[in-house]
Amino acid sequence: MSGLAIDKISMRFDLPDxxxxxxxxxxxxxxxxxxxxSVLGPSGCGxxxxxxIVAGFLAPTAGEIRLNGHTVQGxxxxxxxxxxQGALFEWMSVRENVSFGxxxxxxxxxxxxxxxxxxxxxxxxxxxxxxxxxxxxGGMQQRVALARCLANDPDVILMDEPLGxxxxxxxxxxxxxxxxxWKETGKTIILITHSVEEALLLGERLLVMAPRPGRxxxxxxLPFAEMGVGADLREVKKHPEYGPTRxxxxxxxxxxxxEIMGGTAGGEA
Amino acid sequence: xxxxxDLSGELATLFLGILGTLPALIGYVAVIxxxxxxxxxxxxxxxxxxxxxxxxxxxxxxxxxxxSDKAASVISIVLIFVIWGAFTGSAWLPKxxxxxxxxxxxxxxxxxxxxxxxxxxDAEVLVNVFPKGGSPEGIxxxxxxxxxxxxxxxxxxxxxxxxxxxQNDAVKRADGAKITSVGGMAIAAGEDVTLPFGRVAxxxxxxxxxxxxxxxxxxDIWLPAPNAVAERLVTLWQDGYQxxxxxEHLSYxxxxxxxxxxxxxxxxxxxxYAMGLSNWFRGWFDPIVEFMRPVPPLALIPxxxxxxxxxxxxxxxxxxxxxxxxxxxxxxxxxSGVKISKVHAAYSLGxxxxxxxxxxxxxNSLPEIFTAARVAMGVCWGTVVAAELVAAEKGVGxxxxxxxxxxxxxxxxxxxILIGIIGFGIDVLMRLMEKWxxxxxxxx
Numbered sequence: 001m002s003g004l005a006i007d008k009i010s011m012r013f014d015l016p017d018x019x020x021x022x023x024x025x026x027x028x029x030x031x032x033x034x035x036x037x038s039v040l041g042p043s044g045c046g047x048x049x050x051x052x053i054v055a056g057f058l059a060p061t062a063g064e065i066r067l068n069g070h071t072v073q074g075x076x077x078x079x080x081x082x083x084x085q086g087a088l089f090e091w092m093s094v095r096e097n098v099s100f101g102x103x104x105x106x107x108x109x110x111x112x113x114x115x116x117x118x119x120x121x122x123x124x125x126x127x128x129x130x131x132x133x134x135x136x137x138g139g140m141q142q143r144v145a146l147a148r149c150l151a152n153d154p155d156v157i158l159m160d161e162p163l164g165x166x167x168x169x170x171x172x173x174x175x176x177x178x179x180x181x182w183k184e185t186g187k188t189i190i191l192i193t194h195s196v197e198e199a200l201l202l203g204e205r206l207l208v209m210a211p212r213p214g215r216x217x218x219x220x221x222l223p224f225a226e227m228g229v230g231a232d233l234r235e236v237k238k239h240p241e242y243g244p245t246r247x248x249x250x251x252x253x254x255x256x257x258x259e260i261m262g263g264t265a266g267g268e269a
Numbered sequence: 270x271x272x273x274x275d276l277s278g279e280l281a282t283l284f285l286g287i288l289g290t291l292p293a294l295i296g297y298v299a300v301i302x303x304x305x306x307x308x309x310x311x312x313x314x315x316x317x318x319x320x321x322x323x324x325x326x327x328x329x330x331x332x333x334x335x336x337s338d339k340a341a342s343v344i345s346i347v348l349i350f351v352i353w354g355a356f357t358g359s360a361w362l363p364k365x366x367x368x369x370x371x372x373x374x375x376x377x378x379x380x381x382x383x384x385x386x387x388x389x390x391d392a393e394v395l396v397n398v399f400p401k402g403g404s405p406e407g408i409x410x411x412x413x414x415x416x417x418x419x420x421x422x423x424x425x426x427x428x429x430x431x432x433x434x435x436q437n438d439a440v441k442r443a444d445g446a447k448i449t450s451v452g453g454m455a456i457a458a459g460e461d462v463t464l465p466f467g468r469v470a471x472x473x474x475x476x477x478x479x480x481x482x483x484x485x486x487x488x489d490i491w492l493p494a495p496n497a498v499a500e501r502l503v504t505l506w507q508d509g510y511q512x513x514x515x516x517e518h519l520s521y522x523x524x525x526x527x528x529x530x531x532x533x534x535x536x537x538x539x540x541x542y543a544m545g546l547s548n549w550f551r552g553w554f555d556p557i558v559e560f561m562r563p564v565p566p567l568a569l570i571p572x573x574x575x576x577x578x579x580x581x582x583x584x585x586x587x588x589x590x591x592x593x594x595x596x597x598x599x600x601x602x603x604x605s606g607v608k609i610s611k612v613h614a615a616y617s618l619g620x621x622x623x624x625x626x627x628x629x630x631x632x633n634s635l636p637e638i639f640t641a642a643r644v645a646m647g648v649c650w651g652t653v654v655a656a657e658l659v660a661a662e663k664g665v666g667x668x669x670x671x672x673x674x675x676x677x678x679x680x681x682x683x684x685x686i687l688i689g690i691i692g693f694g695i696d697v698l699m700r701l702m703e704k705w706x707x708x709x710x711x712x713x
Contacts, residue, residue, distance in 0.1 A: 055613070055617060056616075057613055057616075074616075075613070075616035075617050076617075076619065077617065077618060077619030079617060080617055080618070081613060081614055081617040083610040083613070083614060084610075086608050086610060086611070087608065087610035087611050087613070087614040088611075088614075089611065089615075089628070089629065089632070090709040090712050091632040091633070091635075091707075091709045100615070100618050100620075100628070101618040101619055104615075104618060104619050104620045104621070104624050104628075105619055132708070132709065132712075134709060134712035148614075148618070149617075149618075152618055152619060154617075158617075
């Protein structure tokens with residue numbers, strides 16, 4: 001029973017103007033321990049809603065989430081979360097941020113210190129541990145966020161566009177780091193992204209979701225994540241299957257966006 | 270309709286008053302602009318630092334390139350003191366810079382009396398104006414020829430005096446004698462004549478009223494000189510006013526502000542947190558807070574005096590109320606301002622509600638609370654002075670209002686300056702504390 005089960009999740013809520021939104025409908029998915037799943041979809045397809053339900057911040061109107069056999073009732077340290085940006089505690093130093101989880105559990109200082117030092121080594125922030133987080137660059141801040149999440153040793157890591165606010169170069173480096181952490185720690189990871197390339201590179205499994213109502217449109221199993229571990233991601237992109245898969249997914253999402261616009265608005269930059 | 274004509278009358282008076290001050294304002298601005306041109310020219314001759322800002326070519330509209338010019342600030346302050354000193358004849362300024370002062374000393378003017386039969390006679394008035402604190406010297410003058418005898422008038426500067434010119438004459442006003450000219454200028458009852466050293470008006474009853482020229486300087490009870498205020502500050506510090514030392518006045522005011530503010534913060538901050546964290550508390554207090562916030566604390570003074578008297582209790586309650594709403598609203602918006610991703614992250618990291626309050630919500634709201642505290646301290650300081658003006662036994666506001674009743678304008682000014690300095694000092698102190706205690710402000 002080890003793993004994450006998303007079982008027929010539906011989510012529907014009323015709007016103040018009397019209407020209702022079917023954000024998700026019958027979404028089912030099983031993730032084995034250590035799987036890396038990336039989720040793509042046009043805006044409004046419910047991917048963030050799904051992630052928030054798995055995290056326990058939202059209750060579904062039907063269905064349930066089971067982790068290692070028990071039902072998810074609310075947020076818990078077993079499901080760690082990495083946000084896009086601004087979720088670090090700017091009143092704490094890098095070290096204090098990373099040791100937040102262990103500290104809240106009441107872990108002994110010596111013990112938590114060891115964990116924190118190790119993780120700072122892993123994400124390459126050993127020289128910055130006594131800085132305040134607002135003194136770091138955006139990429140470094142996301143390294144802190146990853147380390148902070150890992151310090152708690154969660155079973156599942158949920159990432160909500162963790163690299164979305166970074167510049168292209170930093171983003172590429174961070175993608176390598178995410179792959180390395182995934183392989184080294186063996187965590188189950190769900191990663192939401194807007195970038196098709198990122199979804200291809202960082203997904204053993206890739207889920208394309210469709211809007212109205214939010215549902216799973218198509219699932220892929222991809223070799224690129226495995227290939228990318230410890231390798232040059234640019235080399236991975238030269239794989240003969242990479243280009244066609246990317247084009248296929250892009251067309252799929254583009255068509256969905258067109259449908260949302262009703263074909264009237266044309267393209268949006 | 271009457272109210273509209275009344276108000277438009279007020280508006281016209283106000284407008285004329287502003288127009289009247291326009292030349293002075295233009296002069297002031299001209300001096301500042303002149304100083305700016307001179308300073309810019311002087312600085313362009315000096316070696317300037319090549320920092321980043323100095324290399325910007327676009328500064329008009331770039332807020333970050335606009336910094337307060339220290340030279341302008343110094344000139345601004347010096348100019349205030351120079352103007353103040355010039356129009357009060359301050360001993361701190363060289364005589365050269367003084368505005369023309371009030372006339373003192375002796376002079377004379379002639380006047381012509383016309384009698385019932387059409388004949389006329391000339392006589393003189395010897396004028397002696399003595400400064401404040403002086404006394405009449407009892408000068409006498411020869412009567413001269415003719416029926417009209419010369420007169421003497423001795424008057425203090427800034428005062429005026431009636432000259433009953435016919436009391437030493439044989440032919441009185443009752444016999445038909447009347448003045449037709451003063452200083453060679455024709456005059457009739459109700460008119461006046463301006464002489465180089467003063468003004469002579471002819472009253473309806475035919476007597477002369479002499480006002481010595483006041484010049485451009487202010488009388489002490491209007492505006493004391495800066496050196497007089499400084500001296501008063503020293504004597505106030507040493508001897509106090511009305512048996513209360515200045516330190517005591519100031520300590521009472523500060524004590525009320527600090528205690529009132531601390532009580533307000535002590536209740537207001539948890540109240541704000543409760544309003545930010547619970548629907549029920551927000552629903553409970555929203556109507557009260559939203560109603561009380563726009564009521565200025567000064568409007569509560571009469572009620573507080575009726576309920577609690579003029580003692581310390583009433584004043585502290587007033588300041589407590591002044592600080593309470595500000596602190597509650599500050600704490601509430603501090604809680605509302607926490608990014609939901611921070612709270613979500615903390616929950617996912619296993620934090621309990623208490624831990625989230627302690628480690629996320631409180632530190633996240635501290636910058637807002639400090640901003641509110643600065644506002645609250647400012648409001649409290651203003652309120653305490655106003656409350657003391659209305660009713661108090663001790664306090665800097667009480668000192669001012671007591672002094673004003675005796676027209677001790679120097680004490681009033683000293684008090685106002687101290688209130689300004691202390692208010693500014695409180696704000697600087699709060700800003701330093703903010704920098705020290707919440708260095709992460711605005712960095713989220």
